[in-house]
Amino acid sequence: MGLFELNQVFPVATVLVLALFLGRGACDSICPDGITNITGSSGSLVYPSSGDYGVNETKCWKIEVPEGYYTVGYIYRRYEIEPCDDCKCDYLQTSSSYNALHLTTKKCGRYSAEYLEYLRLARGPKAGSSGRNKRTLYFRFVSDDNVHHKGFNLTFVAGSVSGGLETYLNASDDETITFGTPKVGIENYPRSYAQQWFLIVPEGRQIEINFDTFELEQSENCKNDYVEIREASISLYDPRGMSGSFEPILSKRLCGSTKPRAIQSAGNMVWVQSEVTATLLLCTRDSRLLLKQVREDCPSATH
């Protein structure tokens, strides 16, 4: 299942041999034709856009996701690269480091789109990632001079940090749910605090989150206090586990005192992650959710 392993670098001895060999080549033998840069919190990388890939190609891409996220997750939707022993004919390499890109394991093979879709549904939205605290991911594709296929199509999404107490809130039709951190409205939110909520309404319904009041410490890219909201899912592979870290983004990190507008989900599950110092209160009415936020130094909340 080579497609779904995390990046591996050759053993050290091999790295040294290759480095000596490549070191004698052109000044940049890794990506002689340059790098195509892709930035954003989600997107796709498709090569080629139609037909088959070409002869003797070396193509490189760099994907970079915005600050505030901690990794790049990706999954293949099309993967047709000439299978060969050790993938020495045509291959794809992936690394979070440009200098290690040509040293990572060569990957090749043919997987039908239906098979890849089956894996995606079973295992969730991420097959590989750039690793922790790496917002950059490089891809390098190399072809030889015969037998060419349709290449690859991958989708990527910025991954969020998840942490803190997990709270699961199911709302049935027309039920109202209120939730908050301990002692909401009585005490300020703690100095160091993290919590995540999984909001679930019946299938076919959506969730709306309305912010009633919102006052969090303002920081650049909301790197201190924040709330962030994504869709959530349950993996068929592990039905006990719900997650949101790689699901479609409903809201990037929110902080400061400007009340965000209402957020509406597409699916019936939402993941809300709050990091550091938040106090939250959430209600649902007709499967709508109201999220209230009170800040740390809220003068009316404590003496």
Ligand SMILES: *[C@@H]1O[C@H](CO)[C@@H](O)[C@H](O)[C@H]1NC(C)=O
């Ligand atoms: C992509 O970014 C790299 C730096 O990370 C830069 O060297 C390269 O020129 C950029 N490519 C394009 C096409 O702008």
Ligand SMILES: *[C@@H]1O[C@H](CO)[C@@H](O)[C@H](O)[C@H]1NC(C)=O
């Ligand atoms: C790449 O895959 C995505 C997801 O299946 C699809 O929506 C998109 O149309 C594909 N792009 C190309 C050019 O095939």
Ligand SMILES: *[C@@H]1O[C@H](CO)[C@@H](O)[C@H](O)[C@H]1NC(C)=O
């Ligand atoms: C592709 O590369 C091979 C090996 O370097 C070379 O023999 C061949 O002529 C090249 N073909 C084309 C079309 O550039």
Ligand SMILES: *[C@@H]1O[C@H](CO)[C@@H](O)[C@H](O)[C@H]1NC(C)=O
């Ligand atoms: C909670 O939501 C899950 C997922 O939609 C559903 O399977 C379960 O029956 C719900 N439980 C209640 C008590 O509504």
